[in-house]
Amino acid sequence: xxxxxxxxxxxxxxxxxxxxxxxxxxxxxxxxxxxxxxxxxxxxxxxxxxxxxxxxxxxxxxxxxxxxxxxxxxxxxxxxxxxxxxxxxxxxxxxxxxx
Amino acid sequence: xxxxxxxxxxxxxxxxxxxxxxxxxxxxxxxxxxxxxxxxxxxxxxxxxxxxxxxxxxxxxxxxxxxxxxxxxxxxxxxxxxxxxxxxxxxxxxxxxxxxxxxxxxxxxxxxxxxxxxxxxxxxxxxxxxxxxxxxxxxxxxxxxxxxxxxxxxxxxxxxxxxxxxxxxxxxxxxxxxxxxxxxxxxxxxxxxxxxxxxxxxxxxxxxxxxxxxxxxxxxxxxxxxxxxxxxxxxxxxxxxxxxxxxxxxxxxxxxxxxxxxxxxxxxxxxxxxxxxxxxxxxxxxxxxxxxxxxxxxxxxxxxxxxxxxxxxxxxxxxxxxxxxxxxxxxxxxxxxxxxxxxxxxxxxxxxxxxxxxxxxxxxxxxxxxxxxxxxxxxxxxxxxxxxxxxxxxxxxxxxxxxxxxxxxxxxxxxxxxxxxxxxxxxxxxxxxxxxxxxxxxxxxxxxxxxxxxxxxxxxxxxxxxxxxxxxxxxxxxxxxxxxxxxxxxxxxxxxxxxxxxxxxxxxxxxxxxxxxxxxxxxxxxxxxxxxxxxxxxxxxxxxxxxxxxxxxxxxxxxxxxxxxxxxxxxxxxxxxxxxxxxxxxxxxxxxxxxxxxxxxxxxxxxxxxxxxxxxxxxxxxxxxxxxxxxxxxxxxxxxxxxxxxxxxxxxxxxxxxxxxxxxxxxxx
Numbered sequence: 001x002x003x004x005x006x007x008x009x010x011x012x013x014x015x016x017x018x019x020x021x022x023x024x025x026x027x028x029x030x031x032x033x034x035x036x037x038x039x040x041x042x043x044x045x046x047x048x049x050x051x052x053x054x055x056x057x058x059x060x061x062x063x064x065x066x067x068x069x070x071x072x073x074x075x076x077x078x079x080x081x082x083x084x085x086x087x088x089x090x091x092x093x094x095x096x097x098x099x
Numbered sequence: 100x101x102x103x104x105x106x107x108x109x110x111x112x113x114x115x116x117x118x119x120x121x122x123x124x125x126x127x128x129x130x131x132x133x134x135x136x137x138x139x140x141x142x143x144x145x146x147x148x149x150x151x152x153x154x155x156x157x158x159x160x161x162x163x164x165x166x167x168x169x170x171x172x173x174x175x176x177x178x179x180x181x182x183x184x185x186x187x188x189x190x191x192x193x194x195x196x197x198x199x200x201x202x203x204x205x206x207x208x209x210x211x212x213x214x215x216x217x218x219x220x221x222x223x224x225x226x227x228x229x230x231x232x233x234x235x236x237x238x239x240x241x242x243x244x245x246x247x248x249x250x251x252x253x254x255x256x257x258x259x260x261x262x263x264x265x266x267x268x269x270x271x272x273x274x275x276x277x278x279x280x281x282x283x284x285x286x287x288x289x290x291x292x293x294x295x296x297x298x299x300x301x302x303x304x305x306x307x308x309x310x311x312x313x314x315x316x317x318x319x320x321x322x323x324x325x326x327x328x329x330x331x332x333x334x335x336x337x338x339x340x341x342x343x344x345x346x347x348x349x350x351x352x353x354x355x356x357x358x359x360x361x362x363x364x365x366x367x368x369x370x371x372x373x374x375x376x377x378x379x380x381x382x383x384x385x386x387x388x389x390x391x392x393x394x395x396x397x398x399x400x401x402x403x404x405x406x407x408x409x410x411x412x413x414x415x416x417x418x419x420x421x422x423x424x425x426x427x428x429x430x431x432x433x434x435x436x437x438x439x440x441x442x443x444x445x446x447x448x449x450x451x452x453x454x455x456x457x458x459x460x461x462x463x464x465x466x467x468x469x470x471x472x473x474x475x476x477x478x479x480x481x482x483x484x485x486x487x488x489x490x491x492x493x494x495x496x497x498x499x500x501x502x503x504x505x506x507x508x509x510x511x512x513x514x515x516x517x518x519x520x521x522x523x524x525x526x527x528x529x530x531x532x533x534x535x536x537x538x539x540x541x542x543x544x545x546x547x548x549x550x551x552x553x554x555x556x557x558x559x560x561x562x563x564x565x566x567x568x569x570x571x572x573x574x575x576x577x578x579x580x581x582x583x584x585x586x587x588x589x590x591x592x593x594x595x596x597x598x599x600x601x602x603x604x605x606x607x608x609x610x611x612x613x614x615x616x617x618x619x620x621x622x623x624x625x626x627x628x629x630x631x632x633x634x635x636x637x638x639x640x641x642x643x644x645x646x647x648x649x650x651x652x653x654x655x656x657x658x659x660x661x662x663x664x665x666x667x668x669x670x671x672x673x674x675x676x677x678x679x680x681x682x683x684x685x686x687x688x689x690x691x692x693x694x695x696x697x698x699x700x701x702x703x704x705x706x707x708x709x710x711x712x713x714x715x716x717x718x719x720x721x722x723x724x725x726x727x728x729x730x731x732x733x734x735x736x737x738x739x740x741x742x743x744x745x746x747x748x749x750x751x752x753x754x755x756x757x758x759x760x761x762x763x764x765x766x767x768x
Binding site for chain 1: 741742743744745746749750753
């Protein structure tokens with residue numbers, strides 16, 4: 001299969017994730033969209049790795065997954081904490097740190 | 100023991116005395132402090148005599164020794180030793196300083212007895228003597244500057260001794276500031292000497308200077324002029340003289356010791372000590388001589404009209420130092436130093452007598468209110484007369500021989516220097532007039548109320564102490580002794596001190612009678628050997644001719660004073676009326692204070708005010724608050740971006756990265 005298809009799929013996934021972050025207000029959905037974007041990147045990494053013929057891109061993708069897992073842990077922890085304090089689960093409402 | 104060991108002891112005793120009195124002021128009873136102070140200086144005097152004896156035991160050519168205890172500072176190429184230089188000149192000064200100081204300590208022992216700050220006074224006084232001895236014994240320019248600055252401080256501390264008196268603290272500051280101007284001159288001179296010759300040691304400087312410098316080269320002239328700035332500030336010569344009359348705010352023994360007998364002659368000593376340099380810069384020496392002459396005449400004319408007893412004597416001091424400066428500048432070194440010695444005697448004596456009278460007047464210093472003390476205070480008036488005769492150069496007294504020797508030397512040099520002879524004799528006439536003006540106003544006549552009180556009841560007039568200058572009430576708690584001053588008649592130590600000085604004032608001149616003994620000249624001349632000018636010597640006949648003129652002028656001056664103030668007491672007032680402009684001019688001291696105020700103080704204040712209003716306000720403040728404005732303004736701008744909407748941050752991020760990616764894509768294709 002040609003590399004272009006992988007790139008196109010990856011770009012589409014990335015665009016979907018980015019759009020999701022920009023338009024949705026729920027922190028859970030934003031977190032999901034972030035994951036989609038990270039995996040779009042992973043897809044591109046793996047595709048390029050196949051194309052070049054070594055394993056460096058795949059190793060890098062695994063590192064990204066580890067980072068993504070950490071990020072999800074912290075993100076979900078924050079969301080639970082926000083929920084417990086009965087704050088609105090809406091990123092537009094949570095803007096106390098504005099300048 | 101060698102001369103240098105004795106000289107070290109001379110330095111040690113006053114220092115120990117000062118420290119002992121200062122540290123033990125709580126434990127020591129007042130009288131003990133005075134006794135320790137007096138004994139310390141007395142011992143120093145004895146050691147000075149021992150140094151003299153040991154120096155006299157040597158060949159005249161070999162009478163100079165340097166000695167050092169340890170290194171004062173030793174860094175790259177600079178090796179300053181804590182060293183002294185003992186030669187006839189320094190021993191001569193040591194003897195004058197310690198001798199007169201011993202007597203003045205003795206006088207203070209009685210005079211200051213009722214003062215609350217007795218310990219402080221003696222501690223300061225001993226410290227002053229130590230500093231002065233350090234100044235005259237120093238073996239290099241660095242130690243000289245140390246001593247020079249120490250005496251400046253001692254003078255400040257003693258002028259402001261009655262520190263609740265505003266006039267006294269102001270006078271102290273004035274003296275200190277003007278002295279520091281002189282210190283700067285001296286320090287710069289020392290720097291230049293080091294730059295040119297690479298050493299601070301006297302012996303090396305004086306050895307190298309004639310080889311390195313040619314006559315009247317600009318560097319040596321600059322060095323000498325800077326030395327002169329120091330000398331003039333210390334010795335109250337024009338235009339640095341205005342502090343001296345104000346310094347009379349200090350206790351009278353201080354005026355007597357520091358501002359008549361010793362400290363103010365430091366400038367004369369400096370010129371004599373660096374005579375090798377001045378011989379290489381005749382222009383600077385001539386400038387010094389002319390400044391001395393100008394001071395001599397200006398001060399004498401002011402002394403003619405001063406009504407404040409102590410200030411009149413202070414102007415007379417300036418005038419006499421003018422003679423000394425003329426002497427050591429035109430080459431009459433030993434004559435100048437001899438005048439320094441006799442002046443120390445009779446001027447210290449005059450101040451002591453004035454102090455006694457002022458005490459009897461309950462701190463009133465105005466001679467217009469004094470009269471008839473001849474009857475009230477026999478001893479004081481006799482000694483004052485002795486001092487006055489010596490100051491007026493009455494034939495046979497000490498001032499007669501010393502002053503005329505300087506003028507005879509000026510005649511012997513001839514040419515331009517005849518100006519000094521002529522104007523010097525004119526100054527001598529003025530001296531005789533103003534001296535006997537004071538004496539005729541104070542001693543004879545109908546006793547004033549205070550004198551009458553002394554005659555009737557035998558005790559000193561007690562007035563409530565008000566500062567006569569400002570009218571403010573004196574604070575007797577912190578030292579101002581109030582009205583219970585002691586007067587010479589009633590205190591044995593004061594009588595002894597004044598008696599010895601009166602003897603010196605009358606007869607000290609006999610050691611240097613031209614053609615007869617000339618002890619001082621023979622002792623000091625080896626120091627000044629090797630300088631071109633030392634070969635000029637007035638003949639004995641010429642000296643006696645000068646003495647005869649001097650005698651005539653002195654008698655004429657005394658006669659004029661008698662005519663004006665005793666025979667026709669109404670003439671001075673008439674003269675004052677007739678020449679009121681001149682009188683006002685003289686009474687305001689030639690407006691020197693005003694001129695300095697106008698030329699230096701006001702511009703300095705204006706610059707300060709300008710700096711405060713413009714530079715400080717706009718430049719310095721502008722720099723500081725401008726930085727703050729930039730930072731806070733920038734912060735305000737950036738804050739707008741921090742909206743708190745997470746999604747807008749994300750948009751910014753994405754758009755930014757997309758832009759970057761687009762840019763790289765476009766630029767790579």
